[in-house]
Amino acid sequence: MNRPYANLSRRMTIVALLVALLPLNGLGLSLYYYYNYANTQALKEELRIRALNRTTAIELFLAERTALLEVLAHGARLTQLSDESELANLLSIMNRRSWSFVDLGIIDKNGQHRAYVGPYMLKEQNYRAAPWFQQAMQKGVYVSDVFLGYRQVPHFVIAVKHGNGADGWVLRATIDSDVFNRLVRTAQVGKSGDAYILDRQGRLQTPSRRGGKVLDPAPVDVRAVSPGSSVVERTTPDGRQVLTAFSWLGHGNWLLVIDQDPKEVLGTLNLARNVELAVLGLASLFIIIAVLILVRLFIRQLQTNDSERAAIDAQLAHSARLVSLGRMAAGVAHEINNPLAAISELGGEMQDILVPSELAKLEEGEVVGENLARIQNQVDRARGVTHRMLKFARRMEPHMEGIEINEVLRESYSFVEKEALFNNIKVQLDLDPGLPLIKSDRAQLQQVFLNLIDNALDAVGQGGRVRVVSRAEGPWLTVRVSDSGPGVPADLAGRIFDPFFTTKDPGQGTGLGLSISHSIMQRLGGSLELESQPGQGATFVARLPNQPPDTP
Amino acid sequence: MSPFKVLVVDDERDFLESLVRRLQRRSVDAAGVTSGEAALEHLERQRADVVVLDVKMPGMNGIDVLRRIKQLYPEVEVILLTGHASVESGVEGLALQAFDYLIKPVKLDELIERIMEAFDRRKVVSELAGTPQPADS
Incomplete structure (x- = not known):
């Protein structure tokens, strides 16, 4: 294919592909992004609601236990609770229905244990300096953050104060970490989903699947988390793109965090999107093939037409040349034939006059007679030429x-x-x-x-x-x-x-x-x-x- | 002189005069005129048996003259004589019942031969046309 056809072919291909593929792919890609967006939005909403539900459940868990301890602290007499056998009896009654208390202790205003029941030997410990004790003495009710305590085991306590001012005493209970952790973990979804609670310093209050042990710092900037509940997209330190739902618990000290890998959950939702992409790809491929074939056919037909037209043009030009050549030949022959006829007649007349007997009278009669004969010969010769020209001219005119x-x-x-x-x-x-x-x-x-x-x-x-x-x-x-x-x-x-x-x-x-x-x-x-x-x-x-x- | 009259029509004076004299020298009763109009005028005054007619002339051309002659004097035979040999004019001339179509230059003997043939035909035609035909001839 020579240059003009190659250029035309390229231009047609480009235009056709642009016209066909641009809108299609524009639509396809918009749909693709829309699917992505809608799926992600749906997931975010789902995540936020899950976080809210869990938060409510955890708050309920804590509120129930706090309420129970308050009933005990306000309803019972100190002497009754100071009796350790009585206290042990209460603990076993409470735990009979999975209330998940590990121990119970009565602490006087000086931070000294009056009574203690539980698996640990804490009777002699003084809690005057413990933050939870001070908070409980001030506020009446306090749920502590997780701390190591004397046992060097992470745990948290609920403390309830009896009485007013500095004269009260405190009923304190340790919550079973396993039970609480399980409660938080129910918010985890899938193989990679993670759910944990952070305190205001960003330390883990329950273990994270990926983030580490209790009290380890978590890679979350807690101060940047907005109040109430929210969902953000973030990149974890190990480089995964995750959606994270935050939800503050009611007392404002704890933050429930749920990490979710969107890919894992979006799998089925993305199927539609992927089918759409595949259809788009196939359609584009078909269009490209169709355009290439059509352009090729078109160019080939164009070439055929052009060469046919070139042949016809050449043929016409050739015929026209021959016809005009013929006309010219005929015109020339005519112009020559007339004088030639005159010469022939004039010479012939002289021959008629100068018959041999007359020529004999002339001095050079022989030469004159010879010349007159030669004039006729030359006329005949010229006549041959012009007649051939006329014959040629006649032939140039098409006729059957x-x-x-x-x-x-x-x-x-x-x-x-x-x-x-x-x-x-x-x-x-x-x-x-x-x-x-x-x-x-x-x-x-x-x-x-x-x-x-x-x-x-x-x-x-x-x-x-x-x-x-x-x-x-x-x-x-x-x-x-x-x-x-x-x-x-x-x-x-x-x-x-x-x-x-x-x-x-x-x-x-x-x-x-x-x-x-x-x-x-x-x-x-x-x-x-x-x-x-x-x-x-x-x-x-x-x-x-x-x-x-x-x-x- | 010959028993028939010939009229030569040609705008080429040298050719015309010489040809007429040569015909006369060969005992052909010939006359010459230099245009189609003059030829028709001549025929009005004087009878001619055969007209030798140039096709390409200023004024009335040979084909027009031929058509007119055949209208007015259908028994007169016409020999077209031309330097041009376009097929159309030849065919047209023959279609208008010219006796023959010759291309210049033509040898005098050949021309006289054609003239005599034309006269022979003219004789036959006018005999058939002029006298009532007996049933047995």
Whole structure:
């Protein structure tokens, strides 16, 4: 494909692809992002609600236990609670229904244990300096953060004060960490979901699946978390993209954190999105293939049309040239014929007057007589020229007449006979003498035959052989021109009738001969084909309808 | 002189005069005029059996003159003589019943031969047309 077609092809492809793919992919990508957005939003909302639910559950858990301890602290007498067997009895009653108290202790205003029941030996400990004790003494009720305590085991306590001012005493209970941790862990979802509680310093209050042990600092900036509940997208220190829900517990000291890997949960939601992407990809692929095929077809058709038009144009230009050449020849012949006729008559009249007896009287009568005869000879010669010109002019005008193919072939060959002779090419005319007259255009046929024979002579070169055969074959008269040349390579055979296609050196051929011949034969109702086996020479077959001259 | 009259029409004076004199020298009763209009005028005054007519002339051209002659004097034979050999004018001339169509320059002997042939035909035609035909001839 040459440049203009390649350019056109590229431009059409680009435009078609843009027009088809831009809106489609625009729509597709919008849908893709919309799916992503909607899925993420849905997940965030779900996460936030889960966090709120858990927060409520945890608050309820703590509130129930605090309320129970308050009932005890306000309802019982100190003497009764100071009795450790009585206290142990209360603890076992409370734990009978999974209230998850590890121990119970009564602490006087000085921070000294009055009584203690539980698995640890804490009776002698003084809590005056413990933050939870001070807070409980001040506020009446206090739920501590997780701390290590004397046992160096992380735990948290609920403390309730009895009495007013500095004279009260404190009922204190340790909450079973396992039970509390399990309660928090129920907020975890999936393999990678994580749920834990942080205090205001950002320390873990319950263990995190990934973040570490209780009291380890967690990678969350607690101060930046807005009050109430919220959901953010964040990157964990180990580089995972997660959605995180924050929810503050009622007493404001604890923050429930739920981490969720969106990929894990969005899997099914993303299926629709992925199907959409796949459909988009497939559609784009189909469009690209279709565009490429269509552009290719279009360009090929365009090329065919263009070359056909070029052939017709060339043919028309050629015919027009011949016609104007013919007109000119006719005009010239006419202009010469008139003076020539006058010269002929004037000279002839002198010959009439100067008969031999008169010439004898003249001094150089012989010369005069000779010259007068020569004038007639020269006139005859010029007449021959002008009459041939007129004949040529007549031939240039297209017209159908009765034609003997063999005669046209012989005449065509006579034009190149000398050339064949010079190049020592043996030309064999094998003409069927029984061919009927047909109706056709003599001048155009001559042009075709001359072209074919000329090509054959060019193809064989020095010492080659050319054979011209005419036959009647069914409804056709066929003329075969074969040569002993190299033949036409198979890859070029399809193009030899294309206009401007030539294998000759630049300047040696226009590439129009066979193209014009081909269209002439078609116009005359016949055909021109190539029969060539590479290495065995080429044979051109011209077919003409076997049509008698008297048909209209 | 010949038993028939010939009128030569040609705008080429050198050719015309010389040809007429040569015909006369060969005992052909010939006259010449240089235009189509003059030819029709001449025919009004004088009978002619054969007209040798140039096709391409200023004023009335040969084909027009031929058409007019065949209208007015259908028995007169016309030989077209021209330097031009366009097929159309030849065909048209023959369609208008010109006797023949010759291309200049033509040899005098050939021309006289054609003139005599034309006269022969004219004789046959006028005999057939002029005298009632006996049933048995």
